Amino acid sequence: MERVAAxxxxVGQKRxxxxxxxxxxxIATGLTTIRRKSYPQTIEELRQIVVDRQIEILVIGLPYxxxxxxxxxxxxxQKFAATISNALALPYEFIDERLTSFEAEESMKAARISLQENKELIDRKAAAIILQQWLDQRRATRA
Structure with missing residues (x-):
């Protein structure tokens, strides 16, 4: 079985x-939430994760x-994706992220986790849903 490193x-305006x-x-799992302070800081935090996990592709939620x-x-x-792809020297693919944040929030409500106090968790969960959709689609097309 080939290794998957995605x-x-x-991507939000603040996180x-x-x-x-x-x-x-x-299986996709939320890792972290990056607070966007500056472009160089964002790139450096992403670069560290890419290096640590030997990432080969970025899967980015696109809000249709x-x-x-x-x-x-x-x-x-789309502009941000092209910029970070270039900065990190990695290819990227988009996934339709409609309702991923809603789905993340609903799972948190079901687990009785406060949405107000856990905005970063919503972002991580939404990223995991985006990546899981990509993994599932990838597996289905290869089957």
Whole structure:
């Protein structure tokens, strides 16, 4: 079985949720949340994770509108993706992230975890959902 080294990103204006997967590509798990202070700081934090985990591809959530169009935020994310891809010398793929934050919040509500006090956890969980969708799609197309 080939090794899968992907990093899932839920990119927001203030924070970036980061998720990784096991080497088999079966399970995505939230790793951390990066607070966006400056571009160099964001790149350096991502670079450290990429090196530590020997990442080969970035999987980035793209926020489509409910009608399937790309809005202003999606355009910002596309530009950011191209920039970090270049800075980290890694390819990237987008995954439709519609409702991933909602799904993350619902799982937290079910576990009785405060949404107000755990915004960074929402970001990590959303990143894990994004990466899990990519892993599942990848596995399905290879089967």
């Amino acid at each position: 990093l899932g990103l839920d 970036i949720g980061v998720a990784g997967c096991d080497g088999t590509g079966l 509108s409910m009608d399937g169009t790309l809005g202003k935020q999606a355009l910002h994310i």
